[in-house]
Amino acid sequence: MSRPRAAIVATGSELVRGERADRNGPYLAGELVRHGLDPARIEIVGDGVDDLEGAFRRAFESDLVLVSGGLGPTHDDRTVELVARVAGRELVVDEALEEKIGGVSRRIADRLGRPYSEFTGGVRKQATRPDGSISLGLAGTAPGLVLDLADTVVVVLPGPPRELQRLWPRALETEAVRRVLARAPDREHRILRFFGTPESAVAEALARAGGEGGGVDVTICAREFEIHVDLYAEASATDRGQALATSLRASLGRYLFSEDERPIGEIVLDLCRQRGLSLATAESCTGGLVASRLTAIPGSSEVYVGSVVAYADPVKQKSLGVPADLIQTHGAVSPEVAAAMATGARERLGVDVAVAVTGVAGPGGGSPEKPVGLVFAHAVGPEGEDAVRTELPGDREMIRGRATAASLHLVRRLLENRHSHA
Amino acid sequence: MSRPRAAIVATGSELVRGERADRNGPYLAGELVRHGLDPARIEIVGDGVDDLEGAFRRAFESDLVLVSGGLGPTHDDRTVELVARVAGRELVVDEALEEKIGGVSRRIADRLGRPYSEFTGGVRKQATRPDGSISLGLAGTAPGLVLDLADTVVVVLPGPPRELQRLWPRALETEAVRRVLARAPDREHRILRFFGTPESAVAEALARAGGEGGGVDVTICAREFEIHVDLYAEASATDRGQALATSLRASLGRYLFSEDERPIGEIVLDLCRQRGLSLATAESCTGGLVASRLTAIPGSSEVYVGSVVAYADPVKQKSLGVPADLIQTHGAVSPEVAAAMATGARERLGVDVAVAVTGVAGPGGGSPEKPVGLVFAHAVGPEGEDAVRTELPGDREMIRGRATAASLHLVRRLLENRHSHA
Numbered sequence: 001m002s003r004p005r006a007a008i009v010a011t012g013s014e015l016v017r018g019e020r021a022d023r024n025g026p027y028l029a030g031e032l033v034r035h036g037l038d039p040a041r042i043e044i045v046g047d048g049v050d051d052l053e054g055a056f057r058r059a060f061e062s063d064l065v066l067v068s069g070g071l072g073p074t075h076d077d078r079t080v081e082l083v084a085r086v087a088g089r090e091l092v093v094d095e096a097l098e099e100k101i102g103g104v105s106r107r108i109a110d111r112l113g114r115p116y117s118e119f120t121g122g123v124r125k126q127a128t129r130p131d132g133s134i135s136l137g138l139a140g141t142a143p144g145l146v147l148d149l150a151d152t153v154v155v156v157l158p159g160p161p162r163e164l165q166r167l168w169p170r171a172l173e174t175e176a177v178r179r180v181l182a183r184a185p186d187r188e189h190r191i192l193r194f195f196g197t198p199e200s201a202v203a204e205a206l207a208r209a210g211g212e213g214g215g216v217d218v219t220i221c222a223r224e225f226e227i228h229v230d231l232y233a234e235a236s237a238t239d240r241g242q243a244l245a246t247s248l249r250a251s252l253g254r255y256l257f258s259e260d261e262r263p264i265g266e267i268v269l270d271l272c273r274q275r276g277l278s279l280a281t282a283e284s285c286t287g288g289l290v291a292s293r294l295t296a297i298p299g300s301s302e303v304y305v306g307s308v309v310a311y312a313d314p315v316k317q318k319s320l321g322v323p324a325d326l327i328q329t330h331g332a333v334s335p336e337v338a339a340a341m342a343t344g345a346r347e348r349l350g351v352d353v354a355v356a357v358t359g360v361a362g363p364g365g366g367s368p369e370k371p372v373g374l375v376f377a378h379a380v381g382p383e384g385e386d387a388v389r390t391e392l393p394g395d396r397e398m399i400r401g402r403a404t405a406a407s408l409h410l411v412r413r414l415l416e417n418r419h420s421h422a
Numbered sequence: 423m424s425r426p427r428a429a430i431v432a433t434g435s436e437l438v439r440g441e442r443a444d445r446n447g448p449y450l451a452g453e454l455v456r457h458g459l460d461p462a463r464i465e466i467v468g469d470g471v472d473d474l475e476g477a478f479r480r481a482f483e484s485d486l487v488l489v490s491g492g493l494g495p496t497h498d499d500r501t502v503e504l505v506a507r508v509a510g511r512e513l514v515v516d517e518a519l520e521e522k523i524g525g526v527s528r529r530i531a532d533r534l535g536r537p538y539s540e541f542t543g544g545v546r547k548q549a550t551r552p553d554g555s556i557s558l559g560l561a562g563t564a565p566g567l568v569l570d571l572a573d574t575v576v577v578v579l580p581g582p583p584r585e586l587q588r589l590w591p592r593a594l595e596t597e598a599v600r601r602v603l604a605r606a607p608d609r610e611h612r613i614l615r616f617f618g619t620p621e622s623a624v625a626e627a628l629a630r631a632g633g634e635g636g637g638v639d640v641t642i643c644a645r646e647f648e649i650h651v652d653l654y655a656e657a658s659a660t661d662r663g664q665a666l667a668t669s670l671r672a673s674l675g676r677y678l679f680s681e682d683e684r685p686i687g688e689i690v691l692d693l694c695r696q697r698g699l700s701l702a703t704a705e706s707c708t709g710g711l712v713a714s715r716l717t718a719i720p721g722s723s724e725v726y727v728g729s730v731v732a733y734a735d736p737v738k739q740k741s742l743g744v745p746a747d748l749i750q751t752h753g754a755v756s757p758e759v760a761a762a763m764a765t766g767a768r769e770r771l772g773v774d775v776a777v778a779v780t781g782v783a784g785p786g787g788g789s790p791e792k793p794v795g796l797v798f799a800h801a802v803g804p805e806g807e808d809a810v811r812t813e814l815p816g817d818r819e820m821i822r823g824r825a826t827a828a829s830l831h832l833v834r835r836l837l838e839n840r841h842s843h844a
Contacts, residue, residue, distance in 0.1 A: 308728070311722075362720075364721070
């Protein structure tokens with residue numbers, strides 16, 4: 001049985017003009033792979049009628065079509081109209097949906113102090129669907145829908161990535177999408193996540209273990225400064241999948257930090273929660289990124305109390321108690337100051353565990369002794385401390401992102417070591 | 423004269439599986455727009471022969487085709503072979519190019535301690551070009567080329583973004599590409615950015631002003647909780663473009679915050695810098711996002727000193743001096759606590775301007791009086807203060823993102839008002 005084929009169409013003039021990089025295509029493609037499908041193509045098109053219609057015609061040749069964007073209230077949101085045209089379906093107004101969108105829009109109108117009459121045209125437009133389609137409800141004011149045609153199933157989702165990601169699970173629950181996915185033979189999925197080793201080393205370890213093939217597909221992906229390995233084994237090849245995983249664990253075990261999909265911030269919070277420890281951070285070069293990664297996770301307030309973002313040196317002194325002469329002697333970017341920031345955060349914020357990070361994010365501020373990319377992190381807990389010095393490549397955004405990952409993995413290491421070696 | 427049309431094809435199985443987001447499409451699309459072209463489509467395809475050939479056939483209907491990736495030495499790098507097939511050209515080995523790539527490959531072989539014989543097949547493959555194409559030389563070992571056909575000009579560039587960006591300027595210098603670009607009439611680009619008004623209200627104001635058409639293209643895009651409007655006017659329609667902009671300024675002027683592309687964080691830092699003011703933040707529900715948005719901007723340390731991320735109430739008391747009884751009386755999510763946090767940050771961090779934000783990000787923690795999405799922000803400067811209360815829709819991530827935008831726009835408003843009304 002051949003695996004069903006899927007096509008993704010991401011719409012939006014801002015995408016095709018390069019004003020924004022499409023995030024929905026990669027997200028949906030990853031989701032399809034996870035569910036056993038092979039995405040054949042991601043097509044990004046603008047709002048022009050001919051471009052959209054052509055893209056939909058091509059995509060409708062696949063078994064499953066995922067469309068993002070073009071569902072808003074304005075004249076250049078044309079997805080629903082053109083999906084209906086290509087599918088040969090009439091457009092109908094969904095009155096229940098109109099009422100729902102109207103309710104949300106009324107609250108927005110109230111908040112903004114605008115007359116609701118400004119919204120009614122857009123509400124009606126957003127409540128219009130191809131005849132016979134299934135509504136996925138709303139994320140914000142944006143609707144999603146599934147259209148089950150003879151040879152293809154079309155899923156239409158809103159363009160804002162957060163809204164798309166909220167409605168996609170509902171699409172997965174529809175009978176039409178489940179029917180296509182059921183035609184994808186089962187695959188066993190194993191996850192291995194590494195930190196601190198390059199993608200090429202993981203690729204080489206995989207090749208030495210025999211590589212992919214023989215019913216096992218492997219993807220190796222550098223993401224959030226970690227290396228994520230996904231092994232997909234056909235039913236006939238689960239032994240081979242297991243053997244590959246065992247081999248990777250053996251050769252790269254010291255870099256392996258997880259075999260599930262929790263982000264590192266959640267792993268750190270879970271480690272703290274399991275031991276009843278509270279957590280705080282002190283940040284210089286990351287400027288709040290470590291805090292924002294931790295507080296992105298619901299329930300983080302049970303463990304995490306806060307951060308001092310000590311961007312300027314006087315704040316390191318006043319809010320974290322870092323001695324001025326320590327900064328003078330060693331410089332703000334030094335292992336000594338990182339340690340003093342961590343200890344200061346632990347005492348001042350009254351927590352069990354604290355991690356601090358200081359570095360040169362660039363593009364300015366580097367020197368021969370302290371180049372752009374030099375980063376020190378220091379973690380301190382009830383039973384010891386741990387530190388890391390690293391020189392990171394890349395631009396300001398990459399250095400800040402990598403330094404954030406390094407800080408969180410340092411806390412993980414500290415808490416895991418205490419557990420296994422104490 | 424109609425504007426030439428361009429298509430972009432990004433090749434790579436890792437892109438179509440969602441393992442990595444394509445960066446070349448947005449880069450090249452932005453370059454095309456900058457040179458007056460309308461990219462019609464970005465197509466992302468895997469390494470399969472049929473998928474690639476189909477994508478090239480579709481793309482070759484445009485006036486200019488930009489292809490990235492598939493130029494490596496291995497069997498699944500098929501771009502050159504299939505571009506030649508679709509163009510109906512023979513493949514020829516470019517001996518000068520072979521010598522150049524051979525030189526680079528010999529050094530790589532030496533460094534890795536491998537015999538050069540392992541490389542010769544790949545070198546010959548990478549030195550093979552469609553008959554009549556123009557070589558763009560090398561970036562790394564990857565070659566680029568331009569193929570000038572009767573109805574279309576095809577530019578082939580390597581997949582790694584840095585290498586692609588090194589060879590693209592050379593493509594721009596070729597006679598073939600210059601000939602296509604010369605057919606693009608000049609366009610005037612105007613930017614209008616709004617905050618605090620919905621996309622639908624901007625669309626309606628645009629429609630009332632006469633709407634797009636008549637030589638003016640308009641895109642309206644909700645991004646980072648702002649509404650971004652781009653007006654592109656043909657040379658014959660610059661008056662109409664200006665009239666539309668004037669009309670939008672008149673009807674939505676109080677929401678208009680910028681006519682350039684600086685992000686709000688940069689606008690706030692610039693406003694402070696112009697007046698010699700230092701800035702700090704105090705964050706509860708946004709958990710470091712306001713700080714990370716500000717510190718993402720190079721040079722922010724000239725103005726911005728840091729943040730207290732006071733996630734837990736004791737941190738609000740200890741690090742910001744918020745009185746315990748204020749929290750007890752009004753709750754942590756209240757205008758009174760937001761004001762005390764801002765004042766505390768201003769005093770404790772010793773700055774001229776401080777902004778604080780507190781709210782219920784959800785999914786838990788809401789109540790009938792303080793529902794999920796309720797957010798208070800308070801800004802205080804040398805000549806006054808300003809506050810905002812808002813009830814934000816969406817999930818945790820959206821509420822945090824919107825609260826971040828609301829805080830930054832509040833500071834902007836405070837600093838602009840001081841300027842215009844003081």
